Amino acid sequence: MSSALAAVPVVVQSRPAAGGCSDAPVLKERGQREVFCGLTGIIWLHRKIQDAFFLIVGSRTCAHLMQSAAGVMIFAEPRFGTAIIDERDLAGMSDANDELDRVVAQLLARRPDIKLLFLVGSCPSEVIKLDLSRASERLARQHAPKVRVLNYSGSGIETTFTQGEDACLASLIPALPASAAAAPKSLLVVGALADVVEDQFRRLFRAIGIPDVQFLPPRRSTELPTVGPNTRYLLAQPFLSDTARALEERGATRLDAPFPLGVEGTTAWLEAAAAEWAIPAPKFQAAIAPAATRASAALDRIRSQLAGKRIFFFPDSQLEIPLARFLSRELDVELVEVGTPFLHRSHLAQELARLPAGTSLSEGQHVERQLDRCRAAKPDIVVCGLGLANPLEAEGMTTKWAIELVFTPIQGYEQAADLAELFARPLVRRTKLAA
Numbered sequence: 001m002s003s004a005l006a007a008v009p010v011v012v013q014s015r016p017a018a019g020g021c022s023d024a025p026v027l028k029e030r031g032q033r034e035v036f037c038g039l040t041g042i043i044w045l046h047r048k049i050q051d052a053f054f055l056i057v058g059s060r061t062c063a064h065l066m067q068s069a070a071g072v073m074i075f076a077e078p079r080f081g082t083a084i085i086d087e088r089d090l091a092g093m094s095d096a097n098d099e100l101d102r103v104v105a106q107l108l109a110r111r112p113d114i115k116l117l118f119l120v121g122s123c124p125s126e127v128i129k130l131d132l133s134r135a136s137e138r139l140a141r142q143h144a145p146k147v148r149v150l151n152y153s154g155s156g157i158e159t160t161f162t163q164g165e166d167a168c169l170a171s172l173i174p175a176l177p178a179s180a181a182a183a184p185k186s187l188l189v190v191g192a193l194a195d196v197v198e199d200q201f202r203r204l205f206r207a208i209g210i211p212d213v214q215f216l217p218p219r220r221s222t223e224l225p226t227v228g229p230n231t232r233y234l235l236a237q238p239f240l241s242d243t244a245r246a247l248e249e250r251g252a253t254r255l256d257a258p259f260p261l262g263v264e265g266t267t268a269w270l271e272a273a274a275a276e277w278a279i280p281a282p283k284f285q286a287a288i289a290p291a292a293t294r295a296s297a298a299l300d301r302i303r304s305q306l307a308g309k310r311i312f313f314f315p316d317s318q319l320e321i322p323l324a325r326f327l328s329r330e331l332d333v334e335l336v337e338v339g340t341p342f343l344h345r346s347h348l349a350q351e352l353a354r355l356p357a358g359t360s361l362s363e364g365q366h367v368e369r370q371l372d373r374c375r376a377a378k379p380d381i382v383v384c385g386l387g388l389a390n391p392l393e394a395e396g397m398t399t400k401w402a403i404e405l406v407f408t409p410i411q412g413y414e415q416a417a418d419l420a421e422l423f424a425r426p427l428v429r430r431t432k433l434a435a
């Protein structure tokens, strides 16, 4: 055992508990849903891919949503905008396409920094009638090789807001260069992460002994990762099923792991890569021990604020199951109900195995029934969308906005305590208000 390990005992339990919720029954709900649409993903994606522009092809409603969700752009060169298509444009489809071509030409002439343009579809009937994939092929031909043009849908019909990222990344997969047939095995981390988190993971992988790590999405469209049968990929986000399927069609193999939330999740996630690269356990433990120990100590300081509190998750971000696992196993929070919009059993297998046996799981949404169950259970904290948070606060409940968990860097060791704080803070505030 290395000296680092001798000084720092192994701090994590990264194996799933026996039992868990692997085969637990799941309440399937269908009904009215209270979620944002996939356009919302643009808010974090436009910050991540720095030479991309997201042109929403939508209505005034879409423009208003983006403006209020992202805040008014105060810097000179925003990286998203809305081409508003209204009924007038549909008088002739060719007019709408001409209008789109004109808007794109104008935008690209004014903004030579744009190297990747996403046309983002939306759900108004005016837009659904437009064939955006043909439009993007046409525009790609017109503006190649300076600008790559792709398209995806951020429509709010039958989607939830994190699927916008999934659709965006899936649209990028065919554009990824193929890795050389004889190339050695390489690791791809999939899912938008804050740059600071990406840098931490890069350093950790290097310390573990896996120096060749690529990230999707990249920070610049000129740095697209390569993909092929030599690619092993780790999902950094639990809502990327279409992206995963597209990667596998290119020959990549997913490494089965929980998600890098909290000390346990981060360790097991890193460990999945370490096992694939046959990294010796002492080397792995020595590489992670300093950060894992710091994170465990930081969680110890917050645990008393959360231990024994009862939490109810409405289905919203698709992060619910990994968050519930983190809160229950590392902070002793009691899970009243864990709702998720979609339950991808294989991507979440390692998470389900770690949930306490008997956890109430639900998939999909029937908001009225869920509200009834939530009110009856009287949880200490409710994780839900913005539309439900205000009414529930008015009823005296403490809430946490699910969308904040997507906007905030929460993955990895250094962010574990910040993640716990996101749940502790509203509870502390409520206690102070009640005092």
Ligand code: SF4
Residues within 6 Å of the ligand: 037, 038, 039, 058, 059, 061, 062, 063, 065, 121, 122, 123, 124, 154, 155, 156, 157
């Ligand atoms: S895509 Fe649909 S749900 Fe989203 S803002 Fe536009 S109209 Fe609303």
